[in-house]
Structure formats: C-alpha cells, structure tokens
Amino acid sequence: EIQAAYFGDTFMIWRADDKTSDWKMKLDGTGPWVIVDVVGQMKPLDVKDGDAQFQIGMSPVYVLTKETYDKLTR
Known part of the structure; x- marks a missing residue:
C-alpha cells in the first residue's frame, strides 16, 4: 500500500x-x-529525460528540486 502527496512543489511518498x-x-x-x-x-x-526511479519503503522520502531544498534549509 503506497501513500503519496504533493506539498507545494515537494512530492512525499x-x-x-x-x-x-x-x-x-x-x-x-x-x-x-x-x-x-x-x-x-x-x-x-x-533523472533521465524527465524520468526518475528510486526506492521507497516505510520511511517517507521527499523529492524536490535542489533549488527548493536550498531555500527550505537556509
């Protein structure tokens, strides 16, 4: 069972x-x-041609641009 959502530009899954x-x-x-x-x-x-692949499990992961990450962690 997969849980996922967008929070602004950040994807959480x-x-x-x-x-x-x-x-x-x-x-x-x-x-x-x-x-x-x-x-x-x-x-x-x-990311190749707009496609990304990564592993998911019980702990959430967040996918976002490096620019957004830098803004959030200043």
Missing part, C-alpha cells in the same frame, strides 16, 4: 506496509533534483 519497492515517476520542471529521507539526508536524484 512511503509504503504503509513493511515492503520496499522501486518507484518511477515523471518530473516536470527544471532540475537538478534531489531526494531527502525522513532524517534530512539529501542525495542527488538521477
């Missing part, structure tokens, strides 16, 4: 079970993009 899986999504707009875990660890997100 997690699984409501004890499984992990790959998640694919189309990202609109200009990157670079990052993925941030629930404890705030940020990593660059590889």
Whole structure:
C-alpha cells in the first residue's frame, strides 16, 4: 500500500506496509533534483529525460528540486 502527496512543489511518498519497492515517476520542471529521507539526508536524484526511479519503503522520502531544498534549509 503506497501513500503519496504533493506539498507545494515537494512530492512525499512511503509504503504503509513493511515492503520496499522501486518507484518511477515523471518530473516536470527544471532540475537538478534531489531526494531527502525522513532524517534530512539529501542525495542527488538521477533523472533521465524527465524520468526518475528510486526506492521507497516505510520511511517517507521527499523529492524536490535542489533549488527548493536550498531555500527550505537556509
């Protein structure tokens, strides 16, 4: 079971079970993009032709542009 929502330009997603899986999504707009875990660890997100793929599990992850991340963490 997957839970997901947008909060402004930030996409948040997690699984409501004890499984992990790959998640694919189309990202609109200009990157670079990052993925941030629930404890705030940020990593660059590889995006090819607007498509991103990353792993999701029980802990939420957040997908947003690096620019938005920088604004939120000043």
